[in-house]
Amino acid sequence: SKFILNLHDFFPQNAIDLEILKNKLLIKFFERMERNAYLGADAIVVPSQSHKQYLIEKKKVLESKISVVYHWLDLEPFLKAKRSNKFRKLYGLEDKFIFLFAGVIGPSQGLELIIKIAEKLRDNKEIVFLLVGDGSSKKDLMKMVEDLKLTNVVFQPFVSLEEYPELVKDCEVGIISLTEKNTTPTVPAKLTGYLAAGLPVIAFLHPQSDGGEIIQEAQCGYVVRSGDLDQAVKAVQAIYQEKEKLQKLGNNGL
Numbered sequence: 001s002k003f004i005l006n007l008h009d010f011f012p013q014n015a016i017d018l019e020i021l022k023n024k025l026l027i028k029f030f031e032r033m034e035r036n037a038y039l040g041a042d043a044i045v046v047p048s049q050s051h052k053q054y055l056i057e058k059k060k061v062l063e064s065k066i067s068v069v070y071h072w073l074d075l076e077p078f079l080k081a082k083r084s085n086k087f088r089k090l091y092g093l094e095d096k097f098i099f100l101f102a103g104v105i106g107p108s109q110g111l112e113l114i115i116k117i118a119e120k121l122r123d124n125k126e127i128v129f130l131l132v133g134d135g136s137s138k139k140d141l142m143k144m145v146e147d148l149k150l151t152n153v154v155f156q157p158f159v160s161l162e163e164y165p166e167l168v169k170d171c172e173v174g175i176i177s178l179t180e181k182n183t184t185p186t187v188p189a190k191l192t193g194y195l196a197a198g199l200p201v202i203a204f205l206h207p208q209s210d211g212g213e214i215i216q217e218a219q220c221g222y223v224v225r226s227g228d229l230d231q232a233v234k235a236v237q238a239i240y241q242e243k244e245k246l247q248k249l250g251n252n253g254l
Contacts, residue, residue: 005041010034010054010184017181018107035059045069048210050185071192078196081165088170091154096128097240099202100171102164103190105135110179110226113204115144118153120233125152127240129175132156132167168197172246173221173239176203176211180227187211195220200249202239204232220253 012030015021021030038044038059044066046052052068055061088094105111111131118129129152131141138155145153159167168174174194178186186209194201201221205212212223222235239246 002042003040005037005044007044007046007051007055008189009186013184014108014182017183018179019181020107038065041065043067047071047187048185050208050210051187054185071187071189073192073196075196077162078165078168078193078198081169081197083169084166085170087159087167091130091156093128093130093154095126097126097243098171099127099129099173099175099236100132100168100199101130101175101177102132102159102167102193105131105133105138105141107137108179108182109135109137109177110181110204111137111141111177112144113177113179113226113229113232114175115141115148115150115153116229117232117236118145118150119148120229121236122150122152124240127152127236129153130156130171133158164193165197168193168199171199174199174201176201176205176215178205178209178211178226180206180225182206182208184208185210187214191215195253198247198250198254200239200246201253202235218252220249 012021012027016027021027038061046066046068047070049068052066055066056063085094101114114129121127134157142155176188176191178188188211191211191214201215203211203215203221203223204226205223206226215221215223222239224231224235
């Protein structure tokens with residue numbers, strides 16, 4: 001049978017970057033498994049040209065094996081969904097300007113940056129950061145918010161796929177975040193959901209991520225290098241102050 005490898009993350013390198021994987025024997029074991037996967041695959045599918053170049057240059061994979069298939073989704077649920085304020089009422093955020101992060105809350109996302117931004121902007125009573133999802137970092141982030149006595153960061157559990165378009169439509173700006181510890185190409189999959197909903201985007205990304213290039217080309221939001229707190233705060237303030245531009249940014253993304 002044919003073996004097609006659908007490759008989105010470079011493991012074990014991503015785990016090494018995040019200092020989750022440190023044991024040298026385990027690293028060698030997984031690197032051998034990775035090599036065998038590339039060698040054994042009849043075809044490899046990746047979501048960006050950067051992924052393709054990384055495989056060719058860093059992993060010495062034959063170019064003829066690799067195909068780029070960009071992230072996609074069905075637009076219909078997002079086009080059908082209307083802003084109902086259902087989630088704003090449910091979460092008690094009717095009068096807020098909501099920055100939404102929806103997805104896995106883990107070490108790769110580097111959401112500590114969002115908490116630090118929230119601390120800097122704590123005096124603005126209109127801005128709130130809504131984190132919807134779950135993951136291994138959620139408890140630590142909630143403790144961080146509690147210790148800082150922040151009221152502008154709200155945590156909520158995952159919503160269903162059916163409800164997700166309505167949740168996104170209830171917010172002003174979508175957040176993309178990946179820690180600067182990452183060194184491999186990435187295309188954050190949640191970006192397509194924000195764009196499909198016509199939501200402006202603010203992204204905190206490492207330089208190897210293609211997400212920043214997509215956002216800049218589409219002119220649908222702001223991109224800041226993850227880890228640059230001062231610029232991140234300025235970007236959040238800019239998109240908040242330019243409320244009249246939100247619809248244009250969202251339409252550009254769509």
